[in-house]
Amino acid sequence: MKPFSIVPLSQIFDKLPNDSLMRTHWKADNLDGSFAAYASSSVDVDALTLDAPFNNENIVVVFVEGNLNIRQYAFNEETDGSCSIIVTGDLSAGSLIVGGQEIYVSGNLEIRELFWGHYNHGDLTVHGHARANVFIETDEYHVNITGKSQWDKHISNWDEDGNWQDITHEIVAPILHADCFEYDEDDDSLILLRTGMYKLLQKGKSLLKKQKPVVAVPSVFGNYEANAANINRLMATKLIPEDKYELILYIDDVKATITRPYDMLGQQRGNSIYLLQDNVYSVFIKLQEDSVSIIYSDDPAEESKWFPLDANAPVVYQNLANHYWPALLKRVEYIESLKKADIKKINQAVEETVTVEKTQNILSLPLITDKYNDYNDADRNGYWQGNFHYAFRVNTDYYDRIQLMAQRSSKTFPLLPTVQDNFDMQGYQFDVVTDDSSTTPYVRVRYKPHNHSGESPYFSSRYLEVYEVDHLEKALRYWKTFEKNIYDDNERFVNPEDVLGSILGSKFDDGNAESYYEELAQQEDLTDKYFTLNGCRFRVITIRQADELVKDILTPGTSDPAYTLLEDIGYGHSNDKTYFLLAEDDVTMDAFELSNDGEEDWQIAGFIFLKDLNLNTYFWSFDTDFSPYVIVKGTLLAKNIYLAGTAFYFNRIQGELLYGFYNHGSLHCNEVDVSLVFADDFEMYIRKISNGFLVHTHCIKTIMQFAEEDGSIETLHDHPVPLTHPIRHVLLNELYSYDPGEKRVNSHLDRGKLYEYFVADKSTVDVSAIGLYTDLPQQLPEIFNAIFSSEQLQKNESVKFDSLVIHGETVEQVFFETFEMEDQAGRQIGLYDFRNATTMRIVHNTQDNTWWCCYDVYSKDFSALQYTVETDINDITLENVGVRYGFARAAKAWNEQFS
Structure with missing residues (x-):
């Protein structure tokens, strides 16, 4: 008996999991011509080719009610769209080389060799745990794992700070078989080869090189509590030289001073640990006999201003003790475990790669000498390259310097009390120095934990020690990326016309992105071009004109621009000519459905309404990847609103239902006054919520203000708002699917039915079910x-x-x-x-x-x-x-x- 039956998709559509993308995105009445490879129980197969499974290109999903074990591999070449895999049990395989489809696993995922998901048209959902030898995710592949994730090796376009990074030869070469990638040594570029992998898989060969077992950092403390045993072990660390009684270590922005009870002469010294964050916040941990005391202060010079650390202490000190004390113990374990050969290797690599000659050659480039030539001027000290900011200091009274700073993930902000405005960066400085250790100049690396250019004592940088291997490795990665970019950036500065001329008339792609934006910036203003949509006459304007109109719009409650159109436009538009549509007066329509379609030779990049947008029924954005921008400087009034696929800005929203779906979109709004707000993997930043109840997946944020004792106001710009109602209590039953067995707080909307309700101008919210729990x-x-x-x-x-x-x-x-x-x-x-x-x-x-x-x-x-x-x-x-x-x-x- 064959394990799979080839059946019309409509025959098994209702069996698909309610939260699978196929179930929620496809319409049940529009499945003609689509088929499924269906198994009603667990299945073992040798391999699956997903471009045309079972030699049938009309099969759009392999669906298994049970477990699926693929003994060798599943593979597809096409990443723009391919056959999906949906299993209601566990999925195990030798390798999965996928992208361009949905891989949905209700249970656990186990990959014995390699998982590679590529391109943002691909989506992996695992409701259980996931395990893989090597896990690769590239080009914005979507990964959503409910349980624990365990990868022996993880390769991603995102680094540990959330910044975009290239997949480099030094990362891939030690892991993958040489036929799995192609490396161009001349421009230091690497691409992964799906066809090379497929050939190896067909021959039954491994995609991976044999790996040496990873040796875990030994745990010498057992736990990370502030107890007598751990303090005594800390005092005994071999990192403190025999002729010293004190050791200073750094964990990001915290200076940790470890003082032994006695020095080498037997004089009493301390038996204490002093944690100092940004030269402002202090925590003192001391051991007396077997008793541990912890006190805190923001003025350590004054004895009367030290207080016991307890549950009533300010949060910043609790963070300092709770986070950085364990981090200090782990730091000691890490440094103690380092081998002298590894320390020597990274220091030698930095010395050989970042030379005085290279540094001074870069600092003499016209881009720097003519444009970015003032280290103390924020406009002339450097420039942005993606998530990095490059700054330069040359010909001053200080050391010549190249500074490379990267945006810092917002998840660290709660532990950085001196960071303001919800923005921070960290990075490295490369100084050309001459000191007592060398008679000739050499390059020394400094670590800068914050973004700040002033003279405040915090935010200062410090030189790295030779044993700070992790920092030195990261600094070297930053340098290599910088060195690869700086000469191209200089060439564009020296010969801007040649660069622009080479791409005029060409279509947008990653390789000419910066020049594409320059071309947009030089477009001539449009003054007499109009376009009619839904009975409304819009002015057609260029991206540059649109940028001028919206550059003063700020993210609600902050000083950050909500839009930088000349940097943002490009992705998602396959046509060279993209324009904005501008409405200068109040607009009233029956409904507004977003579309990129302009005329035959141009596309709509976005809409700008300078005043109000009044809709008699609904607002709907179809494309969840690339809908046009919508900016309404007045009020959006609509009964039902569905947002997806772009960044929306509305000064005010008034209606009944506001629903945002999928992480390709976001909302910035000063005031929301609706009955129900539902955010499903869709970021919403709202300054004021006048009315409404909230169903969301931890992605609605607003502003919280506290009055300090001195009368000042502290403003928190990322206050996560609470869930107030489950969707099944407040939305009409036929609009969502709910499986009590899954015990989900939120269930999943049927957007097909929702759209039908929008078109029919029906109410979607059961207002009678919304309550304040008044009893x-x-x-x-x-x-x-x-x-x-x-x-x-x-x-x-x-x-x-x-x-x-x-x-x-x-x-x-x-x-x-x-x-x-x-x-x-x-x-x-x-x-x-x-x-x-x-x-x-x-x-x-x-x-x-x-x-x-x-x-x-x-x-x-x-x-x-x-x-x-x-x-x-x-x-x-x-x-x-x-x-x-x-x-x-x-x-x-x-x-x-x-x-």
Whole structure:
């Protein structure tokens, strides 16, 4: 019996998982001509070729109800669109070389050799755990893994700081067989070869070189707590020379000073660790006999300004102790494990690659001497190249310098209290120095943990020590990328006409992106060209004209431009001629459906409405990859709004449903006044939420302001808003799919049906189901008394258990506890939301019988509390409603556990 049956896709369409892209993107009534290779139970096969599986190019999905084991490989050459694989169990394979389709696994994924996903038309979803020997993701391939990910080797276009990087020869060559890639030594470029891999797979050969086993860094502390045993082991580290009693180490922006109890002469010195962040925030950890004390201060010179570190200490000091103490122990383990040969190797590589001659040659290029020739002038000290900023210092009283800074991932900001404006960078400085260690100039590398050009003591840079191997390796990568770019950048500066002339009339591609933008910037203004859409007459304007109109628009609540059109336009437009459509007065339409289609010889890059856009029914953007930009400087008024595929800016939105889908799009809005906001893997940044309830996947953020003791206002620009309602409670039943067995808080919309409702001008939101949980304050005493009088809490001060587990991963946990503090005693019920890194608590102070709600925001890894929003139990705020909903889930989980 053959393992697969070839059947019309329509025959098995309803069997597909509700959250698979095929199920949510394809329309059930438009499946004619599409087929599936279907297996109703688990299957073992030798191999699958997905360009035309089973020699049938009309097969669009291999669907297995059960497990699929591919003994050798699955492969497709075409990455713009290919046959998908969907399994309701586990998927295992020797190798998967894919991209351009959906790979969906309800269970676990195990790849014995190589997984390579390429291009942003490809999508990997694994609801269980994922394991691969080598995992490669390139060209914005989408990866969504619910469980744990374990790769022996991981190759990606994104580095550990979230910056784009090239896949280089030094990364690939030690891992992949030589037939799997092509390397051009002249321009130091590398491409991976799908056909080369396929030939090896057909011959039954491995795609990988034999790897030496990776030796884990030995753990010498056992755990990373601030206890006597760990402090004593830290004092005994061999990193402190025998004739010294003190060691200084650095972890990013923190200086750690380790002081032994006695020096070599027996004089008492300390037995302490001093953590200093940016010369501002201090934490002092001291061991006296077997007792550990931790104190903090922002003015360490004043003894009276040192305070015990406890739960009431400011968050910045708790972060410093909770994050950087373990990081210090791990840093010591790492440095102790280094071999002298490895230290020598990287230092020698830096010395041979970054030479005085190279540095001075670069600093003498016209690009630098004529344009970027003032290190102290922000406009003339350097320029941007992708995510990197290059700056230069030459012919001053200081060392000649090349500075390479990269954008820093926002996930680190909670641990960087001196960073302002939600923007930071880190990088390296290469100084040509002459000092006592050398009679001739040489290049020395400095690390700069922050982006700052002033004289403040924090944000300062420091020279790297020879044993800081990880920093030196990263600095060398930065230099090699810089060296590869700087000469081309200089050539474009010296001969701009030649570069532009070579691409005039050509289509956009990655290779000529910068010149393409220069061409756009030089377009002549359009003054008499118009285009009619939906009965509205638009002016046709160039990208340059559009950039002038929108460059003053800021990301809500910040000083950052929302748009830089001359840098952004290009991707997604296959036609050279792309224009914006401009409406200078109020516009009223029945509906607005986004399209790139202009006229035969040009495309629409975006729409700008200088005033209001009033829609009688709906707003809909079809293309989830590349919809045109839409900017409305006034109000967007529409009953139903669906956003996808681009960056939207609206000054104000008013309506019933606002739905954003997929991570190719984002919304920036000053004020939202709608009944329901649903963000599904779609970033929304909203300055003010006047009305509305929120269903989202941790991607709606707003502004939170706190009044400090001195009366000043602290503004948090990335305040994650809480979930207030599950979608199945507030959206009409026929518009979503919900599987109670999956225990999902949010379910998945049927966008086909949603569109039908939009067109028919039907309401999609069940307004009667949206509530403020108004009865909850009156119900609290009864709920608390019932729970805290239970046998479980009579025996224990606290009870905690998992309340929501999806595919083996805990995503929500509830807790019930009594507590006593100096000034209060009480009890609280709450819920940990691990996906959003927040907790929602209702607290009862039993001494004065007061109640309040707490919404706690943590760092993304849940290691440190950032801040808490407290509200009275009767307040109605966004955070308060979120806490009420979280409490309701916690109370329900208790009843299900113990009833």
